Amino acid sequence: MTDTSVYQTTVQRKAGRIGALHLRRNGIALPPLSTPILYPVVAFMTSTNTNGGGIWKYLLKDVMKHNVPMLSQVLHFLDFNLTGNTIGYWREKSMRERYRDPNGPYDAPMFLDSGGFKLLYNTGISLSEFGIHKETAADDILDFQLTLGGDIIASLDYPLPPGLVRSEAETRMNRSLKNAFRVVEKLAEMENPPYLYICCHGQSREDIQDYVMQVFERLADVPSFGLAVGSLVPLRGENDSEVLSRICGVLDAIPESARDRTPIHAFGVSGNLTPILAYLGVDSLDSTSYVQAARSQSYAHPDTQKKLKILELDSMECTCRVCQETSLEEMQQAFMEPKSYRRTSTGKYKSYYYAKIALHNFEMEVKSLDNMVQAIEADNSLEALVNYAAKARGVREAVSWLVENNHEFAAKMSKMVVSFPKRITTQPTKQILSLNYTPDSFSIPLDYQPPTEKRVLLTIPCAGKKPYSLSRTHSIVNDKLRSAFGENQRFIHKITLSGLYGPVPEEFESEEAVVHYDFQLLPQNAAQIQLSADRFNTYLNQHKTHYELIIGYVTSRAYRKVLELVEKQHQDFILLPTKPKQKRLSEFFRHIHLDELIEILSNALTAN
Template sequence: MFQTMTFLDYNLTPDNLAEWREKPLKQHFEESDVEPGFTQPLFVDSGGFKLMNSTTFGQPPEDGGSENDWGIYTNPESILKLQLDYGADIVATLDFPIPQNLNREEATERMEWSIDNAVECLQLLNDDEKLEEWDVDGTPSVYVAIHGHSYEDVNWYVSRFLDRAEELDEAFEGFALGSLVPLSNSPNVLVDIVQGARDAIPEERYDDIALHVFGISGRLCPLLSLLGVDTFDSSNYLKAARNKSFIHPETWRRTKLSDWDEGDCDCQACQDIYFDDMRHALLESDVSYKRIEGEHGKHYKSEYYAQIAHHNFELYSRQMQEVRDAIDDGELLEIVAEFAQGKNIVEKGLKRAQLHNPELREQLADIGYEELVAGPDAETFQTKLSGFLEGVEDTTREKRTISLKHGPNDFSILQQNSYQPPSEADVLLILPCSQEKPYSDSRTQQAVLSLLEEYRDRFHKISVSGLYGPVPEEFEEADPVMSYEYVLTTADDDQIELVANRLAQYLDQFGERFDHILAYTTSKAYRRAIDEAFTRYGRGEIYPSDPRALQLTEHFRSENIDEFVGRFTSSL
């Protein structure tokens, strides 16, 4: 399945969203100029990942929450109604994703909440009065979203849901595994999780209960199909194209347009590309939002990005067809084994799968792939697995654990009476926070800090946390800062106001100590908060001054960083 995004990604307003909800999405497309319209099944996720950190879309007023202009709340009824308004053929239940390294107590709590939501979703779809009230004509199939970071977690999750939903499975179609994208380069853990879900499904129901994985595509798909995964979705083909990268049909590595050999691919998309024009437009021209003259006519840059995405999508589609054909011909293991050769990550996953299913070792040997047969530790692994409570060694846990229960009052620099900025600093450097902790070690901050190393004594850095506001570098390893997980979004007006207010108060108290106040960010939400604080204080500059777009890719664009570094050095 190809993957789009949630309503929060399109900068919609509550009024815009209300217009989209007036009729099913397919009807919008049928009435547009797009031919032949939207005819494929529509699978609508719950948006749980986007809503996870939102301060706007909480519980409804009747459950102790606050009313919002969107009329959307993080509860099963509100989300299901939105999905039905979209005209979904398949829905995923409202889930509470589990970030990597979330502490055990909160992870278990979130799994329980997700199971409760799945059961309530099915109850709503079995409630004739509710469906009549909503004027629903036909109900969608339901995929229960599940999360977990180990074999045991997922196995328990699936088993517990099946026990609770025994009388509610009329609309229940299957399970959809989430929280997997960060594990795409950890094949052992990924295989354990998929196997944990499959092993929890009674054998007599294998053909009745589908298994979907969110966000996984490419080289791991044949292997996961062998393990019992039925459907996949991905936006990787778009993300690669946005970075001007073709996915190579042999190596599956992302290859930059500047290094791409057009003779490496014979897909239909590549046959339609004029590569000289594409290279000129995307690598040489500085024209934006206008057609660019090429040997074969005038084209927008967006057309070339779309062609790269088309190539990447064709590659995924071709692979899926090969998997379907191999299943029909009884040759899926041969396809997986062939694909594993020379691809270390797939080979690791295949060997991990043999530890769960020793029969694969014999089958691989029988078809001549002895080099892919797992080693002698398989017997030991099987013994461990049979002792279910001892479980499989969890390789995803790191020393740093996080909590989703932190709030704005768990840290505020304005309450740290002993804090004083260094007196020798000339510049106050303001950067957005990062998911990676401590902030200074993150890739996003290092993109700027690594170029300012020789001036380290001349600036004082603070990071703008979407939860806490300004965090001076001395406090980056404080427990509330190291263990929170939060992303500020443009929909969270109240939180943006809180961040802007705290930053303005910080500047009121310490701003006069600095000759220059310089910020660098391409995030729309963080930029809005910083700009508001600068306006209130009366001083401060935000860079890049004129970004092409307010998104993460612009943060790393060399011309944007060069502009900021140039301004920084000129201020000294």
């Protein structure tokens, strides 16, 4: 074995392969990391010290205790409202050193992504207080990854949201390539560099093929590096066929001479696609869904993977180590108690039990992958995939794509299923988006007057899908209002809170600048939060006498910060929900909060 980190394929099948990533840390060889592998995505910079973090505290303790290889992205601290001084504390030691005292030694590999997607919509946000500067971002992110002790790293990239106009997509892909080549140069100067994955992007199979070919043309002399496929998360579930197509585009473009030494990672698209991706030749994946499901107390059934509510279970008939050491009765008792952020009658915090659900969910995802790995070893992956596809939930589009693109799979599948519906190839009209719109691209006309009959102002946050009224969040609110008030709903004036533009009255939802912009406000973007609040205050100063009632219904932290500033200026402004458990989007859909909204609105609407 060489004195640098390398990947080697050990078993190559017609479909799927098994390999080993030979890593070195400080010049010392680590035990080979067998692939395919699933990494749990974790967050460890969640507080001012290692004692905070809620669910993450308990997840990290377990993952580190069992030496499970993990993945994290270095900008995850942006989700936890930490200061530059706090991040300075985290940068003083590697993650392993920092957590050695509370959690014990951790020797497994750690994969650190750059977190480029965090800056996708907030390119103007300053991270200088965290030691990351716009002019030297690639170098600064690399330094951060090295300081935290990453054994595997991914280059700083610029993801492509679906529908991004071509010129902007090309610019972002070129920037990602430039950053990757810069990181390669920097690592070449190091004595013991981490193993590098170069992030790959494209808007189609052909696009990403060209991207990968450029990588190999430029890095022909680099002995081993991986390819990490990005820009897949927004496609997941909505367009799984495109996920598989782009993965295959990457595989197609790898030179034959480099195939057995080039591992492939797919960012953010595990779950029920895991066995399919391993079959296609993906060597590693990562999962956040195990935590996301746990937050809603959703427990993966050991056989079907169907998500079940923990409070509705009579037993946990699961042999995984997590369930064997966890009492269902104790967990249910804790969740039924009203207290939060305090110890329950069991002596433990609820976050401890949320972590147990998450760890079980992760074990089930690993089990799904292990079944395919065993089939690859036995040279029986096709049979295993057909059996999986016939029973799995939520993979219809992916299976249809396989039927169309893999004749052997189609032939086998036809023997198990009498007929399988063809995938609908006529795609709906794609939403064309641009990241180049600025706050000045839209503003309410100076002579604007609210519609005469609109007596109640209701503001809710913007959504990725445009026009806003077609989005899930707006549709849910609209259905709730229609059900509660019928024809009286016409008296409500919906004004969307755009993170980029501030207030957008519903009459302007179809304006070009409103339909085609793409932006998501971060809690750290203080300047944009203030701008949005100022614009909303200006609107209320001009028009609030028109309304009998003014309400904001927002749960996400950044957008709530905007309306909290508005609330300070206007005492008659009502900000709902009044007591959200957490400031995150999931709270938006809770019935208790929507019911509170309806109750407040009823005071003004049912009297007419």
